[in-house]
Amino acid sequence: MADIVATNFNLFYGDFQALKDINMTLKERQLTAFIGPSGCGKSTFLRSINRMNDLIENVKITGSLIMGDLNIIETNKLSVLRKRVGMVFQKPNPFSMSIYNNVAYGPRTHGIRQRAVLDELVEKSLRSAALWDELKDNLHKSALSLSGGQQQRLCIARSLAVEPDVLLLDEPTSALDPVSTAKIEELLEEIKTEHTIVMVTHNMQQAARISDRVAFFLSGELIEMGDTYQIFSQPQKEKTSDYITGRFG
Amino acid sequence: MIPIRKKLWIGFLYLLVILAVLLVIGVLGLIFFDIISKGIQGVNRVFIVNTIPILWNTLQLIFFTFLFSVPIALMAVLYLVEYAKAEWFVKLVRFASGILAGVPSIIYGLVGMGLFVRMFGLGLSLYAGALTVGLLILPMLIRAFEDAIRAVPSTYKSAALSLGASQLRALFTVVLPSARTSLLSAIMLALGRVVGETAALILTLGTANALIRSIWDSGRTLSLNMFVLAKESISLTEAYASAMVLLLMVFLINMIANLLTGDGRHG
Ligand SMILES: Nc1ncnc2c1ncn2[C@@H]1O[C@H](COP(=O)(O)OP(=O)(O)OP(=O)(O)O)[C@@H](O)[C@H]1O
Ligand SMILES: [Mg+2]
Numbered sequence: 303m304a305d306i307v308a309t310n311f312n313l314f315y316g317d318f319q320a321l322k323d324i325n326m327t328l329k330e331r332q333l334t335a336f337i338g339p340s341g342c343g344k345s346t347f348l349r350s351i352n353r354m355n356d357l358i359e360n361v362k363i364t365g366s367l368i369m370g371d372l373n374i375i376e377t378n379k380l381s382v383l384r385k386r387v388g389m390v391f392q393k394p395n396p397f398s399m400s401i402y403n404n405v406a407y408g409p410r411t412h413g414i415r416q417r418a419v420l421d422e423l424v425e426k427s428l429r430s431a432a433l434w435d436e437l438k439d440n441l442h443k444s445a446l447s448l449s450g451g452q453q454q455r456l457c458i459a460r461s462l463a464v465e466p467d468v469l470l471l472d473e474p475t476s477a478l479d480p481v482s483t484a485k486i487e488e489l490l491e492e493i494k495t496e497h498t499i500v501m502v503t504h505n506m507q508q509a510a511r512i513s514d515r516v517a518f519f520l521s522g523e524l525i526e527m528g529d530t531y532q533i534f535s536q537p538q539k540e541k542t543s544d545y546i547t548g549r550f551g
Numbered sequence: 552m553i554p555i556r557k558k559l560w561i562g563f564l565y566l567l568v569i570l571a572v573l574l575v576i577g578v579l580g581l582i583f584f585d586i587i588s589k590g591i592q593g594v595n596r597v598f599i600v601n602t603i604p605i606l607w608n609t610l611q612l613i614f615f616t617f618l619f620s621v622p623i624a625l626m627a628v629l630y631l632v633e634y635a636k637a638e639w640f641v642k643l644v645r646f647a648s649g650i651l652a653g654v655p656s657i658i659y660g661l662v663g664m665g666l667f668v669r670m671f672g673l674g675l676s677l678y679a680g681a682l683t684v685g686l687l688i689l690p691m692l693i694r695a696f697e698d699a700i701r702a703v704p705s706t707y708k709s710a711a712l713s714l715g716a717s718q719l720r721a722l723f724t725v726v727l728p729s730a731r732t733s734l735l736s737a738i739m740l741a742l743g744r745v746v747g748e749t750a751a752l753i754l755t756l757g758t759a760n761a762l763i764r765s766i767w768d769s770g771r772t773l774s775l776n777m778f779v780l781a782k783e784s785i786s787l788t789e790a791y792a793s794a795m796v797l798l799l800m801v802f803l804i805n806m807i808a809n810l811l812t813g814d815g816r817h818g
Contacts, residue, residue: 352713354709354712354713357709357712380715381715381716381717382715384712384713384714384715385715388713388714389713391706391709391710391713393706395704395706395707395709395710396710397707397710397711397725397729398707398728398729399728407711407714407716407724407725408714408715411711411714411715411716411720412715457710460710460714461713461714464714464715
């Protein structure tokens with residue numbers, strides 16, 4: 303495992319510059335929260351870390367983004383990168399297959415075929431996502447029959463099953479009720495001992511509750527980054543304090 | 552409160568809708584009743600002995616037609632949806648298949664005869680017939696497959712890619728399986744065209760009264776049989792009995808296909 307380091311990172315959608323000269327370090331085994339008003343580039347930066355921006359046409363990138371020995375921008379082994387950097391999306395998106403096959407999808411993609419190994423990975427991942435006890439007797443039910451909160455935890459389990467170092471989450475609880483949200487926050491705090499976690503959130507309380515560090519973005523720039531307590535109690539920049547006290551955004 | 556005039560108007564529209572539904576059900580019922588009541592009289596030993604090879608011919612035509620057209624349609628659509636970069640090209644293909652879907656089947660028959668039967672020297676055969684009908688249903692398959700695949704949420708694909716799957720693996724293990732029900736209904740719709748086709752087949756498959764034993768053989772399908780029987784006034788009751796067999800066959804194929812795709816519980 304290693305820190306993720308961005309240096310002079312710029313991203314353009316065609317002529318539009320969505321990220322401007324980002325310099326930041328995402329520390330390993332910590333939960334970093336990205337905050338900032340809509341359209342400031344949080345998702346764009348998140349998607350850069352596992353190269354999901356490759357799907358969008360006319361994206362141009364300059365600068366560097368490195369994780370240990372892996373040059374994220376330049377690698378052509380996307381499958382290897384994405385095995386190390388998993389992603390959970392805003393809307394729960396389980397496949398229309400059984401719960402078991404959802405979780406086993408990633409490991410199978412990376413060539414694991416033995417039933418015993420898959421069984422073990424599925425159980426371990428579902429346990430990490432606090433779903434095992436609820437679902438262990440129904441592993442062959444369709445994943446689409448689960449509740450929204452369960453679906454999102456299933457998506458987290460699915461990502462964990464490939465044993466990534468990093469987990470990226472883009473507003474993972476914004477479509478969920480408070481109880482499901484609490485469960486996800488709890489499980490994130492548990493898994494961060496073994497994973498580097500980066501989460502986008504619009505919920506200041508959430509960021510304050512579970513993150514170790516906070517990065518505040520505004521119009522494509524990283525305005526301020528620091529320990530969560532420091533950002534919320536004594537922000538260095540006026541824009542940061544304006545935002546977290548709700549004066550705009 | 553809804554004003555009385557609006558209420559009357561809504562009531563009137565409602566009545567119209569019910570009438571339309573009754574009309575559709577009525578016409579369908581009439582067709583079924585007509586075919587089955589007349590068809591059942593034509594069923595006897597001779598009919599059964601005559602019909603078994605024709606039924607088998609029909610099934611073979613269906614099989615080979617789909618064997619040619621479904622993979623091509625699927626690959627064309629995957630290319631259009633996933634790989635084609637130029638918007639104008641996608642539009643052009645869509646426009647062309649829209650036009651081609653409306654071309655009368657006799658024209659496909661002529662082209663099939665000129666191309667497959669004569670030029671490629673396949674003769675009047677199952678080969679030429681299946682290729683021609685395959686070509687005929689290609690545009691409608693392409694359109695319906697495209698709709699089916701575009702209806703799959705893009706988030707499924709993103710999820711698969713984010714787990715390290717290649718584009719191709721995401722397509723074949725996630726996107727296509729998610730679209731299977733609509734892909735199948737597209738095929739079932741095309742099935743109607745295949746079993747009902749006569750004009751294009753007369754010119755390519757021929758109407759030999761024989762069992763098709765190889766792809767090079769000519770032979771008649773149920774629809775062709777009905778056409779010949781009715782046209783030459785050989786036996787109208789036998790034509791009706793053939794129609795009944797055709798209806799039952801289409802019904803059965805639909806049922807089996809639905810059972811096979813299931814309701815998506817076990818992926
Ligand atoms: N595919 C794209 N093509 C062009 N511009 C884009 C694209 N995706 C995002 N943008 C633009 O880039 C900027 C950053 O978008 P991004 O989605 O990263 O914001 P965000 O901080 O995640 O916002 P939100 O909080 O609403 O999710 C926005 O101005 C957006 O309009
Ligand atoms: Mg976003």
